[in-house]
Amino acid sequence: MAMNSSTMLLVLLGVPLCAAAILAFVGDRKFAPEINILGSAATLATGLGLALEVYLQGPMLAGGKFFFVDAFNIYLSVLTSFVSMTTAMFSRGYMRREREHGRVGKIRMRFYHAMFQLFIFAMLLCLLTNNVGVLWIAMELATLSTVLLVSLYRTPTAIEAAWKYFILCGVGIAQALFGTVLLYFAAEKVLGEGGEALLWTNLSRVSGSLEPTVLSLAFVFLMVGYGTKVGLVPLHNWLPDAHSEGPTPISAVLSGLLLNIALYALVRCKVLVDGSTHTHQAGNIMMGFGLLSILVAAFSLLRQKDIKRMFSYSSIEHMGIATFAFGLGGPIATFGALLHMLVHSLAKSAIFFTVGHASQMHRTQEMERIRGLFKGNPLVGWGLMIGVMAIVGMPPFGIFTSEFLILTATMKDAPYLTPFLLLGLGVTFAALFRKVQPMVSGDIPSYQRPVKAAHLPVLLHLALVLIIGIYMPAFLNTWFHTAVELLK
Amino acid sequence: MNLHIAAQINSFLAALVLLTAFGMLVQKRVYGLIHLFAWQGFFLSLNTAIVGFVADRHHLYISSVLTLSLKVFLLPYILHVLIHRLKIRKEVETIVNIPTTMMIGIALVIFSYHLTAPVRELSNLVTRSTIAVALATVMLGLLMMITRKHAVTQIIGFLALENGLFFAATSATYGMPLVVELGVALDVLIAAFIFGIFFFHINRTFDSLDVEQMARLKEGD
Numbered sequence: 001m002a003m004n005s006s007t008m009l010l011v012l013l014g015v016p017l018c019a020a021a022i023l024a025f026v027g028d029r030k031f032a033p034e035i036n037i038l039g040s041a042a043t044l045a046t047g048l049g050l051a052l053e054v055y056l057q058g059p060m061l062a063g064g065k066f067f068f069v070d071a072f073n074i075y076l077s078v079l080t081s082f083v084s085m086t087t088a089m090f091s092r093g094y095m096r097r098e099r100e101h102g103r104v105g106k107i108r109m110r111f112y113h114a115m116f117q118l119f120i121f122a123m124l125l126c127l128l129t130n131n132v133g134v135l136w137i138a139m140e141l142a143t144l145s146t147v148l149l150v151s152l153y154r155t156p157t158a159i160e161a162a163w164k165y166f167i168l169c170g171v172g173i174a175q176a177l178f179g180t181v182l183l184y185f186a187a188e189k190v191l192g193e194g195g196e197a198l199l200w201t202n203l204s205r206v207s208g209s210l211e212p213t214v215l216s217l218a219f220v221f222l223m224v225g226y227g228t229k230v231g232l233v234p235l236h237n238w239l240p241d242a243h244s245e246g247p248t249p250i251s252a253v254l255s256g257l258l259l260n261i262a263l264y265a266l267v268r269c270k271v272l273v274d275g276s277t278h279t280h281q282a283g284n285i286m287m288g289f290g291l292l293s294i295l296v297a298a299f300s301l302l303r304q305k306d307i308k309r310m311f312s313y314s315s316i317e318h319m320g321i322a323t324f325a326f327g328l329g330g331p332i333a334t335f336g337a338l339l340h341m342l343v344h345s346l347a348k349s350a351i352f353f354t355v356g357h358a359s360q361m362h363r364t365q366e367m368e369r370i371r372g373l374f375k376g377n378p379l380v381g382w383g384l385m386i387g388v389m390a391i392v393g394m395p396p397f398g399i400f401t402s403e404f405l406i407l408t409a410t411m412k413d414a415p416y417l418t419p420f421l422l423l424g425l426g427v428t429f430a431a432l433f434r435k436v437q438p439m440v441s442g443d444i445p446s447y448q449r450p451v452k453a454a455h456l457p458v459l460l461h462l463a464l465v466l467i468i469g470i471y472m473p474a475f476l477n478t479w480f481h482t483a484v485e486l487l488k
Numbered sequence: 489m490n491l492h493i494a495a496q497i498n499s500f501l502a503a504l505v506l507l508t509a510f511g512m513l514v515q516k517r518v519y520g521l522i523h524l525f526a527w528q529g530f531f532l533s534l535n536t537a538i539v540g541f542v543a544d545r546h547h548l549y550i551s552s553v554l555t556l557s558l559k560v561f562l563l564p565y566i567l568h569v570l571i572h573r574l575k576i577r578k579e580v581e582t583i584v585n586i587p588t589t590m591m592i593g594i595a596l597v598i599f600s601y602h603l604t605a606p607v608r609e610l611s612n613l614v615t616r617s618t619i620a621v622a623l624a625t626v627m628l629g630l631l632m633m634i635t636r637k638h639a640v641t642q643i644i645g646f647l648a649l650e651n652g653l654f655f656a657a658t659s660a661t662y663g664m665p666l667v668v669e670l671g672v673a674l675d676v677l678i679a680a681f682i683f684g685i686f687f688f689h690i691n692r693t694f695d696s697l698d699v700e701q702m703a704r705l706k707e708g709d
Contacts, residue, residue, distance in 0.1 A: 133668030
């Protein structure tokens with residue numbers, strides 16, 4: 001049985017890699033988008049199978065300790081493969097229309113599909129690897145595979161955004177490598193030299209005997225490094241540009257998935273540092289970055305004119321909330337943060353799907369020119385409206401639950417920070433509604449063109465966010481509780 | 489080889505690495521910059537081989553050869569070809585004046601010594617005294633990326649920063665496990681291809697590789 005599940009893990013990583021190779025070979029044939037969907041669906045199916053194994057049998061190692069799965073990374077793996085599948089479904093019609101509009105050509109479509117799958121592979125490798133060094137490598141690979149997707153349209157702004165993304169994330173993540181070197185330095189003294197000393201399962205076992213001074217120094221570098229990728233203020237400069245200039249399917253996976261993966265890496269490192277220092281220092285640093293991100297993003301939201309830029313700032317805000325909650329620690333906040341990563345990812349990618357349709361209907365991303373969505377295309381209009389209701393944390397959606405949990409924990413453990421948190425949430429609420437309301441209501445402007453919207457991805461995501469908000473499935477509850485135990 | 493002599497050689501090579509890092513900070517000519525980068529890679533590679541010999545860590549030989557082929561030959565060659573193809577002007581400007589940049593650089597070196605003091609005290613490796621130099625190289629690479637506004641210079645700064653990281657791994661721990669070293673080298677190689685493509689795109693779109701021109705994405709007011 002163990003053999004079976006470890007094979008499944010390798011298949012999970014193998015499928016997107018093979019799909020990338022096939023798509024690079026197939027190129028811009030008529031059925032390339034279908035292969036893309038099929039590849040992602042196969043990844044999802046394997047992910048679900050593996051999740052069932054882990055649910056029934058608990059955490060496990062595979063591939064000679066090189067990979068491992070536990071409650072924390074398996075739920076993110078399933079989420080990653082699920083969102084990648086729905087994004088592939090959305091991208092089928094969307095990119096076809098972009099081609100018709102002449103924004104991308106033949107070669108770039110080949111590149112787009114191959115890189116999309118490679119990106120999914122890199123993210124899954126990040127999640128499933130047991131080696132902290134390989135985690136860094138995969139994270140860099142995820143960045144590199146998306147850099148040229150951000151500049152896919154070759155407009156001056158797209159190239160500028162991609163350059164910024166490449167340079168700032170490259171520099172940021174280099175700091176994380178230095179942090180990893182320091183971590184290895186401390187680990188080598190306890191675990192001996194070689195690959196074993198970088199395995200997370202070994203590190204977490206001996207974290208109590210790792211040198212605390214070195215680990216606190218390492219955490220500063222890891223925080224700056226992975227924090228850049230999470231998009232935490234003041235390291236967030238690249239994020240609104242990269243997320244708004246690329247094709248919308250890429251915005252959806254960057255905002256919905258890659259930020260989660262970076263936060264995952266940061267949290268894994270925090271657990272080790274906490275185990276070594278026995279202080280709340282790492283948590284405090286994360287709380288500071290998180291709170292600053294919430295506030296700065298909330299007030300930046302108010303000033304945006306570009307619709308995708310605005311929702312990128314909303315991603316910064318939500319990553320801030322999750323980082324803050326992980327920093328706060330304790331069972332309630334950690335549970336809230338885990339749930340928040342899940343529901344934010346689902347809601348944000350649904351919003352990006354509708355935003356993509358809306359901007360294709362109006363041939364612009366400027367909010368001033370997007371009008372009359374309810375009448376023009378009810379699915380897009382209501383999808384956007386309901387998505388925004390979910391993302392600002394209105395009941396009964398899942399984000400309400402997670403934010404409520406995080407607020408409750410804040411009031412209990414750090415009451416003096418509650419007003420700041422509420423201020424950030426309140427400003428975001430007001431800003432998003434003020435901007436979205438005129439876009440959905442009113443009459444259809446003359447320049448609006450109808451598009452055939454992809455219904456299923458939007459409906460599926462929003463339905464899941466709603467279901468999780470109303471009734472949390474038992475298996476999810478068990479996973480989160482196990483993950484909370486792991487991260488204590 | 490006597491350990492004391494090994495430590496001396498190690499410190500000497502570290503000094504040379506730091507010297508090239510400072511040289512890059514003030515070098516205005518693009519070709520000069522690439523040569524300095526290649527020299528830095530050469531000193532690193534030599535240092536890695538010597539540490540590998542003294543400490544009897546054979547995987548460091550692989551790292552050393554990898555550094556030699558990648559950082560001394562391949563990357564400078566790619567940069568040469570790109571610059572030739574793109575017909576870049578020979579001079580590049582610094583925005584902060586040179587004495588100020590040097591002063592900031594010196595401050596960064598002192599800061600690095602201060603920051604790595606706990607690591608140095610805990611380590612009993614031959615190479616422990618060079619950890620601070622490694623971090624300083626990282627910081628100087630960062631400083632170079634901030635002060636220079638040319639795409640090629642920024643990339644060289646980035647690669648110099650990566651050199652610093654590699655140096656840090658060698659001096660703090662006798663190198664990372666081989667799988668990590670290989671992975672990092674692969675990432676650097678992919679990054680090299682990406683910036684190569686980028687140079688062409690930037691040059692075509694902006695008619696120059698001056699990054700200052702890329703300032704369209706500002707906060708909307």
